[in-house]
Amino acid sequence: MAAKIHPAITVNNIKNFIPITLEMNKTQYSSWVELFKYTVALLQWIYETISNYLLLPILKLGQSAEQARERLKSMFQDNQNSRAIYLKQKFSNTKQDDFLDISSYCQALKIIFDKLIDVGSKMEEKQLVL
Incomplete structure (x- = not known):
């Protein structure tokens, strides 16, 4: 029996699936997060589709993709x-x-x-x- 390959491993360029780079002042959070509902959301994909301005505050050793999305959500939806x-x-x-x-x-x-x-x-x- 062959080992199962996660679909995310077969993706060469996440930007083909998530063409939006999330930025605080340019792109809407809800549009960006909606794209992840239709793809397998992995932490590296999130990191590759956000600006450095957003990446640095959410980076945390050992966090899951869900935790990263929650941290981004708080940046866009708090207050x-x-x-x-x-x-x-x-x-x-x-x-x-x-x-x-x-x-x-x-x-x-x-x-x-x-x-x-x-x-x-x-x-x-x-x-x-x-």
Whole structure:
């Protein structure tokens, strides 16, 4: 009987499966973590898909992938109320004049909106339209 090979061992480049590099200010945590739900999540994969800014605080000898994900989760989802207030204010104060085109402006608003979802806050449709 042949030894079972873990599917993660056959992956040459995790970025083929997890194309997002998690960064504090650029990529949304929920999008990144969602990708791990559909792949076998191993600690090395997590380390390879986050920025050094995020990697250094979560590195801990002997931790499991689940522990690493929990530490990342706390970095993105702690202080939810204060983050939500800050992000809603940032959303409201983002002006189209600060961007070269409407696409960049909408992308910036989308990023803020996604960060609001990450901290468990939702904006009503009326606020989005205004």
